Amino acid sequence: MTTRYKAVVLSKTSDEQLGDLLDEKYHLLQADSPVQTLQLAQEHDLKLILIDGNSIADDDVIGICRELKDNSELPVVVLGHEETLQHKLDAYDAGCDDYLSPSMMFELKARIDRVLFNKIANDQLKMQLKQANEMAFIAMSDTSDLGVNIQFLLDVNRCNNIDELGMRLFQALQSYGINCSLQMRSRYGVKNMEANGMAKDMESVLMSECKDKGRYVDFGRRSIMNYGGVSLLVKNMPVDDEKKYGAIKDNVFSLLQGCDARIQALDNLQSLALESQLVKRLSGQMSSMMSAVDVSYQGVMRDIADVVENMADGVEQSLQFLGMDERQESALQNIMETGIVETNRVFNEGIRVDEGLKVFLQKIDRVFADDHVDPQEVQALLDMMPKNS
The missing domain is CATH 3.40.50.2300 (Response regulator)
Structure with missing residues (x-):
């Protein structure tokens, strides 16, 4: 029921x-x-x-x-x-x-x-969070705001995704005794978070609508702080304590700067990963295409060689019926023999060019076979390519 x-x-x-x-x-x-x-x-x-x-x-x-x-x-x-x-x-x-x-x-x-x-959810977590906050307050009571910010900026570089980044920010904000909602905007999406991990619709909408309204949007006991791709809605600003009010704005803003820098770094890492996947797939696609071209090319060259040799045989068999003297026959034979030799030379040269391209594609496959690309191998590939004039 x-x-x-x-x-x-x-x-x-x-x-x-x-x-x-x-x-x-x-x-x-x-x-x-x-x-x-x-x-x-x-x-x-x-x-x-x-x-x-x-x-x-x-x-x-x-x-x-x-x-x-x-x-x-x-x-x-x-x-x-x-x-x-x-x-x-x-x-x-x-x-x-x-x-x-x-x-x-x-x-x-x-x-x-x-x-x-x-x-x-908040009711269920209330008792646990109260105890955790009390313990965190005791542990951090002797730690300055500067120390908290420095520790966050050191920790933030180890965050591998947006969710972990948001939780580390909430951990740092506990020392300020403020209740917040967070919005992080990357090139790949928007993440809204609460300290308990559950976003609230109205707060998410307000942060989205105020993100371009300046660094601070103050209303009542609330403040929305904006920096780059990060917006923080503080729900309990100490408006009656001017000194604490100003300290929170100044110190928390540096946390948002560090958070925004990490979002950009994570975006760049994801972009590089996508570019690496693209190069790998292009290399594989080129290898497949070259294999098909190679088979077709060698077949065409063999057919051309066969045609030239058949022409030479036909001409040689027809010489006795053409009424040509020995000097004329010898000249015509030399022309046909030269044509056969040149055809074979072109065929062999084409094979050598094809082998060079195969070697180049094999090197590309080796360079991007691992997740971590060796810069020296990439430089070696660049050296193989002609520079733009």
Whole structure:
């Protein structure tokens, strides 16, 4: 039997269509005020709060969302009608976990499911993470921010993929006591991450939309920091502590620079790997083509030699019927013999050229046979090729 999760819909009107859409997985309760919503949260094992922005004014939605998040840890999803980035930023700053505008309503169930699963995962990890964070804080309490950054920059060069890079960054950020979402953009895709490994849709969208808005995008207690292919959304900036606020921005930014440099390095390594595969396949393709050309070429040359020899035999047999004197016959025989000799010479020369190409292709195969190419062998190949004039 499918588990049905309890959720409350805060709305000034009753939306039967919403109930029908979510009825399979959610048991929806109705509330018309934040007070009633919080009361239902105390009386029932609620997993989610939905705010119907279509029946509530925009300014009221933001205030309601902030009031609910100040008094409850339940995730809040706003079903709004505003499409603007600023309204989404305001809603997120008020504590909204996701915001679905009219153009996104087709994915309502999937988005709500992801918010719910993030809540469940976070609850399960909460006790373990609390203990781990306490131990990490004790271990790193005597370590300066500079030391943490230097260690990260040393470790980052050993990261072999984007996922490992993101987790190392989150480990470094633990010393700053900040809660973050991360987005890394490489030439081969975009990776959104949370400290627990699960990305949240709304935060991913906000970072994508703010990545070209400057190095810092500040709103409320949140800040989005951008550098190159990296964006970091800090959810709990210490806005009341100016010194700590500035230190976090300055020190964390250097971590983003190191992260971006490693993303570029990983992109280059992947590009080199693809280029190496291309060269290997081209070499194999050329070898196959040359084998076919070789067979065809030698067959043509043999046929030409046979034709010339047959012509010589025919001419020699016909000399006695042509009424030519001995001197004329000798001259014609010399011409035919010279033609046979030259044909054989051209044939043999063609074979030598073909063998040279075979040797060159064999050397290419040997050079790229291993994953790690020997630079000296590559240089030797280059020396065999004519330089561009």
